[in-house]
Amino acid sequence: DVQMTQSPSSLSASVGDRVTITCRASQGINNYLSWIQQKPGKAPKFLIYAADSLQGGVPSKFSGSGSGKDYTLTISSLQPEDSATYYCQQHDSYPLTFGGGTKVEIK
Amino acid sequence: EVQLVESGGGLVQPGGSLRLSCAVSGFTFSDHYMDWVRQAPGKGLEWVGRIRNKAYTTEYAASVKGRFTISRDDSRNSLDLQMNSLKTDDTAVYFCARRHTTMYYMDVWGKGTTVTVSS
Numbered sequence: 001d002v003q004m005t006q007s008p009s010s011l012s013a014s015v016g017d018r019v020t021i022t023c024r025a026s027q028g029i030n031n032y033l034s035w036i037q038q039k040p041g042k043a044p045k046f047l048i049y050a051a052d053s054l055q056g057g058v059p060s061k062f063s064g065s066g067s068g069k070d071y072t073l074t075i076s077s078l079q080p081e082d083s084a085t086y087y088c089q090q091h092d093s094y095p096l097t098f099g100g101g102t103k104v105e106i107k
Numbered sequence: 108e109v110q111l112v113e114s115g116g117g118l119v120q121p122g123g124s125l126r127l128s129c130a131v132s133g134f135t136f137s138d139h140y141m142d143w144v145r146q147a148p149g150k151g152l153e154w155v156g157r158i159r160n161k162a163y164t165t166e167y168a169a170s171v172k173g174r175f176t177i178s179r180d181d182s183r184n185s186l187d188l189q190m191n192s193l194k195t196d197d198t199a200v201y202f203c204a205r206r207h208t209t210m211y212y213m214d215v216w217g218k219g220t221t222v223t224v225s226s
Contacts, residue, residue: 096154
């Protein structure tokens, strides 16, 4: 199974800060990497696919990058509505696996 | 509007069975692979399984293989998850999710239905 390791597990940042979350796969996943946002009690919301492609309707403050085993989600200017848990997920091989999540809080 | 609406959750005793459904609308269901994903209380997301379109073949997580069965009825735009031999560890919110037709990422998610396995 491909293990997805996210870091940090939580962070607290101020409005306007640039925030970066990393995700490392235990093996190469050919950029089959998605980022998902989940707010408490809500359904997950899909943000980014293929490592760096923004889903339609997602604000451009979100961006993704990476290749091979290492991937990054960046929020360029953190806003209060970005308070959520973010997950990476690979769909290169079965079983599909998620990172453990990064909880983003606003200071 | 694309919608996925799960139903069928509830309280069940260990060893019991439950059948979840996911009603879809707003897109051509038969064009898409579909997945079930779950989230235990206070925990992260865990993939449960997937069913292809057309061939209807399935894949499952090791934790549910042999106990859970995914099926679909394209004529009713419905996805099902039959859960047997339930364990307390199966307690979770269960989400259905649609896969993109060509790139196979999960692009649309339902709001989930809650399953509680407890005596």
